[in-house]
Amino acid sequence: SAVISQKPSRDICQRGTSLTIQCQVDSQVTMMFWYRQQPGQSLTLIATANQGSEATYESGFVIDKFPISRPNLTFSTLTVSNMSPEDSSIYLCSVLQERGIGGELFFGEGSRLTVL
Amino acid sequence: GQNIDQPTEMTATEGAIVQINCTYQTSGFNGLFWYQQHAGEAPTFLSYNVLDGLEEKGRFSSFLSRSKGYSYLLLKELQMKDSASYLCAVRDPILTGGGNKLTFGTGTQLKVEL
Numbered sequence: 510s511a512v513i514s515q516k517p518s519r520d521i522c523q524r525g526t527s528l529t530i531q532c533q534v535d536s537q538v539t540m541m542f543w544y545r546q547q548p549g550q551s552l553t554l555i556a557t558a559n560q561g562s563e564a565t566y567e568s569g570f571v572i573d574k575f576p577i578s579r580p581n582l583t584f585s586t587l588t589v590s591n592m593s594p595e596d597s598s599i600y601l602c603s604v605l606q607e608r609g610i611g612g613e614l615f616f617g618e619g620s621r622l623t624v625l
Numbered sequence: 626g627q628n629i630d631q632p633t634e635m636t637a638t639e640g641a642i643v644q645i646n647c648t649y650q651t652s653g654f655n656g657l658f659w660y661q662q663h664a665g666e667a668p669t670f671l672s673y674n675v676l677d678g679l680e681e682k683g684r685f686s687s688f689l690s691r692s693k694g695y696s697y698l699l700l701k702e703l704q705m706k707d708s709a710s711y712l713c714a715v716r717d718p719i720l721t722g723g724g725n726k727l728t729f730g731t732g733t734q735l736k737v738e739l
Contacts, residue, residue: 542726551712552668552729601667614658614714614727616667 511536511604513617521623522592529588530620532602537582540605543575546619547598555600558585592624627651627715629730636736637703645698645733647713656716658727659687659698663709671698671711700735708737 512535522528532541541558555575557565564577579585589596602617628650637643647657656675660668672680674689674696686699700707710732717726 551731552714554726554728557726613670613673615670618667 510613511538511606511615513602513604513615515602515617515620517620518618519621519623521625523625524593526592527588527590528592528622529586530600530602532585532587532617534583534604538604538606539582541579541585542603542605542614543577543585543587544601544603544616545598546601552601555587558587589622592622594624597622597624627717627728629713629715629728631711631713631730631733633731634734634736636738637700639703639705639737639739641703642699642701643703643735645700645711645713645735647696647698647730649694649696649713649715649730651694651715653717654691654715657687657689657696658714658716659685659696660712660714660729661709662712662732668712703737705737705739708735710734 514533516531520528543555544552545555546552554567555570556577558577558579560579560582574590576588587600599619599621601619603614606613630648635643656673658673659671661671662668671685672682672687674680674687677689677691679686679688684701689696698711712732713730714727
């Protein structure tokens with residue numbers, strides 16, 4: 510199974526600032542995703558991080574607010590820009606490993622952001 | 626799009642059996658996942674069903690009926706450590722180009738008591 514390292518694991522940020530979250534995988538993976546989990550909520554997909562091209566964003570999420578980089582098959586970053594208290598969430602990096610007819614989605618430990 | 630429904634919370638007794646249901650209404654389907662998430666931790670994979678029927682893995686089993694848009698997760702011989710949130714997630718059909726996207730339900734918070 511893939512081992513995913515995220516950092517920072519948690520941070521307290523000031524309103525209006527930006528923070529970049531890094532995700533490192535111990536093996537090459539084709540599909541990498543960024544999810545958000547707001548307090549008491551389930552996971553919501555922000556975007557698919559595509560290697561060598563622009564990320565694919567889900568409805569309600571835009572590149573200006575959540576720029577994503579994917580320079581190679583083992584690394585990605587998510588930036589939360591111009592933060593407000595509503596951005597306080599856990600941000601999770603995930604990768605898909607195909608297994609036969611299906612696949613398994615592995616998650617990093619998450620980055621817990623608190624915006625004051 | 627996908628609409629996924631799960632009970633918000635359930636309580637069960639240590640040693641007992643509990644069934645957590647998940648229903649979904651989708652424009653397409655390419656598999657259903659169950660994840661376990663302990664408070665403050667990342668979700669961990671439990672099971673994946675793409676064909677109808679029951680998949681068994683030790684104390685955990687997962688069932689799928691595609692015609693009914695229904696799945697359940699069955700936990701046997703409950704232990705205190707099984708207290709967690711259980712997330713049902715549906716995978717988009719490959720043909721739409723979103724074949725690797727998962728849409729998650731809101732999760733069922735299971736509390737195991739003595």
